[in-house]
Amino acid sequence: MRLTCLIAGTVMAGTLVGGALPAFAEELHVPLFSYRTGPYAGSGIPIANGMHDYLTMLNERDGGINGVKLRITECETGYDTQKGVECYEQVKGDGALVISPYSTGITLQVIPKASVDKIPVLSMAYGLSAAAEGNTFPWVFNPPDTYWDGASAIVTDIARREGGAENLKGKKIGYIFLDAGYGREAIPLLEQMSSDMGFELMQYAVPGKEMQNQSSQWLNIRRDKPDYMIMWGWGAMSPTAVKEATKIRYPMDKFYGVWWSGGNDDAAAGGEAAKGYRTLNFHGVGADYPFVADIQKYVVDAGKSQVDPAKFADNLYNRGVYNSMLIAEGIRRAQELSGKTVIDATDMRAGLENLDITEERLKEMGMEGFALPMKLSCTDHSGHHKVYVVEWDGKDWQKSGDWFSPDVDMVKPLLEKAAADYAESNAPWPERTEPCATN
Amino acid sequence: MDFLYLIVVDPFVQMADMPDFLLQVLWEGFVAGVLYALIALGFVLIFKASGVFNFAQGIMVVFAGLTLVGLHEKGVPAYLALILTIGVMGILALAVERFVMRPLVNQPDIILLMSTIGLTYFLVGFGEFVFGGEPKQMITEELGLPTGSTAFEIGDGGLLILQHIDIAAAVIALIMVGALAVFFNKTRIGRALRAVADDHQAALSVGISLNQIWAIVWFAAGIVALTTGIMWGARSDVSFALEIIAFKALPVLILGGFTSIPGAIVGGLIIGVGEKIGEIYWGPLVGGGIESWLAYMIALIFLLFRPQGLFGERIIERV
Numbered sequence: 001m002r003l004t005c006l007i008a009g010t011v012m013a014g015t016l017v018g019g020a021l022p023a024f025a026e027e028l029h030v031p032l033f034s035y036r037t038g039p040y041a042g043s044g045i046p047i048a049n050g051m052h053d054y055l056t057m058l059n060e061r062d063g064g065i066n067g068v069k070l071r072i073t074e075c076e077t078g079y080d081t082q083k084g085v086e087c088y089e090q091v092k093g094d095g096a097l098v099i100s101p102y103s104t105g106i107t108l109q110v111i112p113k114a115s116v117d118k119i120p121v122l123s124m125a126y127g128l129s130a131a132a133e134g135n136t137f138p139w140v141f142n143p144p145d146t147y148w149d150g151a152s153a154i155v156t157d158i159a160r161r162e163g164g165a166e167n168l169k170g171k172k173i174g175y176i177f178l179d180a181g182y183g184r185e186a187i188p189l190l191e192q193m194s195s196d197m198g199f200e201l202m203q204y205a206v207p208g209k210e211m212q213n214q215s216s217q218w219l220n221i222r223r224d225k226p227d228y229m230i231m232w233g234w235g236a237m238s239p240t241a242v243k244e245a246t247k248i249r250y251p252m253d254k255f256y257g258v259w260w261s262g263g264n265d266d267a268a269a270g271g272e273a274a275k276g277y278r279t280l281n282f283h284g285v286g287a288d289y290p291f292v293a294d295i296q297k298y299v300v301d302a303g304k305s306q307v308d309p310a311k312f313a314d315n316l317y318n319r320g321v322y323n324s325m326l327i328a329e330g331i332r333r334a335q336e337l338s339g340k341t342v343i344d345a346t347d348m349r350a351g352l353e354n355l356d357i358t359e360e361r362l363k364e365m366g367m368e369g370f371a372l373p374m375k376l377s378c379t380d381h382s383g384h385h386k387v388y389v390v391e392w393d394g395k396d397w398q399k400s401g402d403w404f405s406p407d408v409d410m411v412k413p414l415l416e417k418a419a420a421d422y423a424e425s426n427a428p429w430p431e432r433t434e435p436c437a438t439n
Numbered sequence: 440m441d442f443l444y445l446i447v448v449d450p451f452v453q454m455a456d457m458p459d460f461l462l463q464v465l466w467e468g469f470v471a472g473v474l475y476a477l478i479a480l481g482f483v484l485i486f487k488a489s490g491v492f493n494f495a496q497g498i499m500v501v502f503a504g505l506t507l508v509g510l511h512e513k514g515v516p517a518y519l520a521l522i523l524t525i526g527v528m529g530i531l532a533l534a535v536e537r538f539v540m541r542p543l544v545n546q547p548d549i550i551l552l553m554s555t556i557g558l559t560y561f562l563v564g565f566g567e568f569v570f571g572g573e574p575k576q577m578i579t580e581e582l583g584l585p586t587g588s589t590a591f592e593i594g595d596g597g598l599l600i601l602q603h604i605d606i607a608a609a610v611i612a613l614i615m616v617g618a619l620a621v622f623f624n625k626t627r628i629g630r631a632l633r634a635v636a637d638d639h640q641a642a643l644s645v646g647i648s649l650n651q652i653w654a655i656v657w658f659a660a661g662i663v664a665l666t667t668g669i670m671w672g673a674r675s676d677v678s679f680a681l682e683i684i685a686f687k688a689l690p691v692l693i694l695g696g697f698t699s700i701p702g703a704i705v706g707g708l709i710i711g712v713g714e715k716i717g718e719i720y721w722g723p724l725v726g727g728g729i730e731s732w733l734a735y736m737i738a739l740i741f742l743l744f745r746p747q748g749l750f751g752e753r754i755i756e757r758v
């Protein structure tokens with residue numbers, strides 16, 4: 001009897017709630033794929049907090065975007081590709097405007113699905129580099145830079161320090177990477193640069209299961225004596241690598257990480273000895289920006305954030321904020337183009353494709369000096385924007401040098417070829433039918 | 440012919456050319472071996488007393504390390520945090536005995552194994568719930584453990600770098616093994632524990648409390664886990680990724696035998712040194728990355744000659 005009542009009550013309650021709320025109310029659903037648990041949580045938590053807090057701030061301060069509230073949901077992937085695909089399947093029927101997989105492995109899995117399901121994928125500075133080719137991948141976006149841009153930027157900076165690209169001939173550059181889709185993504189570009197410029201590329205793979213057991217890789221590095229080291233690390237791999245580098249007394253100012261290996265905790269693990277470790281960056285560090293004050297006021301102080309106050313506005317937190325800023329600006333642009341305030345995923349795709357964040361707009365958002373203007377187009381879904389190098393001073397990241405461009409002339413044709421190869425190996429890859437919307 | 444040279448001669452030429460580097464490789468292998476041995480010790484203790492392969496040993500390492508650092512982060516002084524963590528591992532041992540082991544007495548081994556897998560998931564969730572998922576830096580200095588390194592010049596400009604924490608790990612592991620050996624061989628509880636390991640029913644018949652012994656052995660495994668968590672946490676960080684490393688102890692157990700404490704130590708050292716030497720000198724021939732499976736290869740080769748492991752008890756079953 002009790003059980004019958006319970007079932008009946010549940011069904012009635014479900015009917016009432018279901019009837020009261022339309023499937024997609026006046027809201028914009030932004031699902032965030034995050035990993036607050038598991039071996040990669042060290043990198044995943046600050047990113048998730050940053051993404052979540054910026055969007056929450058827009059809701060609290062502005063009532064959403066153009067009067068429409070954002071419905072922010074999180075799906076825990078644990079950086080596991082299979083769980084990520086489950087998250088995708090879960091949100092795709094729930095009015096998701098855009099997918100932010102936050103994992104190259106998950107991105108690679110959802111790319112073929114996105115064009116079928118008509119949901120844009122925003123893989124901000126990660127994922128498949130070739131997806132920058134908008135004509136082949138109309139539903140995938142990877143601004144502000146691809147991994148190939150990142151790899152070329154690091155080599156460009158090394159060449160600058162060596163007094164020109166011609167001086168790289170005969171040098172040894174080591175590449176230590178997480179042995180997963182993410183870490184392997186930059187290898188074709190580095191191999192191409194190695195063959196073009198004449199430096200020797202030495203590769204050191206770190207299996208996911210051995211992230212905290214890298215002594216063999218670093219013994220090899222000590223023996224091989226590479227002139228520079230480049231790291232594509234994530235999760236527990238990065239702090240362990242920084243520590244191991246200090247243990248073998250590798251000169252830290254010759255050790256570069258991609259932007260994802262630039263967490264504060266990653267560098268702090270090496271203590272004082274990690275001074276000089278450098279990573280790429282494409283947004284500001286620290287809390288000295290008006291939008292950060294707004295996040296503090298409307299979200300953190302209001303108890304609506306999960307961020308540890310000591311880690312508020314650290315480098316990866318700001319990275320998450322930047323990601324959400326792109327989502328928010330994509331929505332705003334989509335609203336402009338479609339003339340609707342409640343947009344769908346197709347509108348969002350057009351919004352992202354026509355993203356044009358100007359200096360004025362950055363100022364309006366309180367992000368002046370935090371990021372550079374950026375623009376995407378039908379053909380270019382990355383933009384290959386400028387980056388800069390940050391250096392660890394033992395306590396925090398400090399800007400080291402000016403913004404500079406990746407080697408776009410070299411990267412672009414390679415991306416075009418890689419996109420064509422992808423389409424061929426995944427034949428029949430759909431022809432682009434989406435119009436290049438502009439207003 | 441060239442390939443034969445690369446396999447048979449060249450690695451030894453490299454060793455002779457750079458003796459300082461060879462010493463460094465041996466030292467790193469030794470330290471890794473000590474840490475593997477510590478993890479294996481946790482498995483052995485529980486397997487010896489209850490016949491259970493404790494799948495949760497890896498997460499116990501993480502949980503113990505997280506508890507220690509987590510308590511310190513909440514303002515508890517380091518040594519008090521250490522004592523409290525030992526207390527927490529004691530409570531965990533009692534809880535495991537009461538709620539996991541006791542209800543499953545006389546169940547098939549596979550059921551007990553499954554229960555430790557369940558315990559693993561519980562500890563992962565509970566640990567993340569209480570301490571969060573972020574990696575934490577081990578409170579090495581606060582615990583009075585040495586940091587920094589000493590470099591010795593060897594030969595013509597060669598360098599052997601010894602991390603002080605690695606030396607401490609080796610010393611602590613030796614002390615721990617010695618203490619466990621005394622505990623097992625010289626104390627009443629130790630003898631009772633061995634009796635339980637030999638035959639549960641016979642032990643019960645002479646008045647040994649199975650429940651008490653299990654609680655003690657899980658507590659001892661908890662202490663070993665805490666030591667491993669401190670040492671490995673000091674080398675990298677305390678994070679949930681450490682859980683996976685615990686399975687590096689599997690080839691150590693295959694090699695040393697599931698029931699032998701000296702086996703865990705010797706097995707750990709053979710695997711630790713063997714995989715480093717293999718990876719550094721022979722790995723490049725096949726593109727590197729052989730470390731993860733080489734340990735199993737070494738263990739399997741030993742198994743061909745001693746199926747019970749180096750020090751394991753020979754099982755003779757008559758039919």
